[in-house]
Amino acid sequence: APVYRAWTSGFIRKKLRNRDGIEIPSPEDALERLLAEGVRDxxxxxxxxxxxxxxxELTETLRTYLTRFDRICLGRPLLSEDRDLDRITDAVGASFPQLGQDEALVLMGHGTKLGANQVYRRLAGLFQxxxxxxxxxxxxxxxxGLSEILGELDKRxxxxxxxAPFLFVAGDHAVNDLAGDGPDSWKTAVVSRGYRAExxxxxxxxxxxxxxxYLEHAAEAVPL
Known part of the structure; x- marks a missing residue:
């Protein structure tokens, strides 16, 4: 089956178009293309x-197309169930076997104002x-937030x-908010406390x- 990519962020799509001449479709653009090509599922x-x-927002967009396709199935985001949290904890933890007892790994996630943000708290506990x-x-x-992380570092x-970023892509947040040299970056905050930072x-x-x-979530996708 053909695979298409689409990006939800209009800001990033516009930035790529203007800076690099790269055109990435929105979910709506991709769905319209599928319709034009006769795809039904x-x-x-x-x-x-x-x-x-x-x-x-993506789910609502897809629902507006339900009558135009025979079926639209939607897979879960990465961290949707308890088993996902266990697996991501082990996946990240196993990726840093060289981490010494006198070292700390600080992961920076994005965060959300919705109730789904509780996942970050649960993950923080699961690592322990x-x-x-x-x-x-x-x-x-x-x-x-960062203040809690700094408090924990000061204890240890x-x-x-x-x-390291706890983000799908190491983009702007990773480059600036995490690793930047500006006064508000996490690296600056850690270094200002006297720690060596990498x-x-x-x-x-x-x-x-x-x-x-992600591949398993796609295989388990359910119809809307």
Whole structure:
């Protein structure tokens, strides 16, 4: 079956168009193309982490096309069920076997104002419960935030702090909010506390175990 990609962010699509001359379709554009090509059965697998605002908007967009296709199936975001949380914890934890006892890994997620944000709190606890005690998880736009992370670091006083994005793509948030040299970046905050900091710009989409999870979610997609 043919595979098409679509991006929900109009801002990013416009930026790529203006800067690089690259045209990426929106979900609506992709669906219209499928209709024009005579496709009747569609499976949509989002690369969102949570069932947040963008997932809700995508779902509503797809519902407006239900009468125009025979069937539209939708896969779950990455972190939708308890088993997903266990698997992502182990996938990330196993990716840092070299992490020393005198080091801490700080993961930066995006965060959401919706109830789905509780996933970050649960994951932060799971890292501790599942044997990855020196992995901390915070968010840019919700809780747990940077202040909580800094408080935890001050309790532990690690020799070195690794900073990595808990984001599908290591994009603007990773480059600026996490690893930037500006006064508000997480790296700046960590260094100003006297810690040695190292930044890793590897998005979750680069982890083989995470890719497998998305493929499984696509295989389990259900009709709208």
């Amino acid at each position: 569609v499976l949509v697998q989002p690369t969102f982490l949570l069932q947040g605002i963008e997932f809700e 419960e599942r044997g990855y005690g020196n992995i901390l998880l915070g968010t840019v736009e919700a809780s747990p 006083k690690p020799e070195k702090v690794l900073l 930044c890793l710009t590897k998005g979750l989409g680069e982890y083989p175990a995470v890719r497998r999870m």
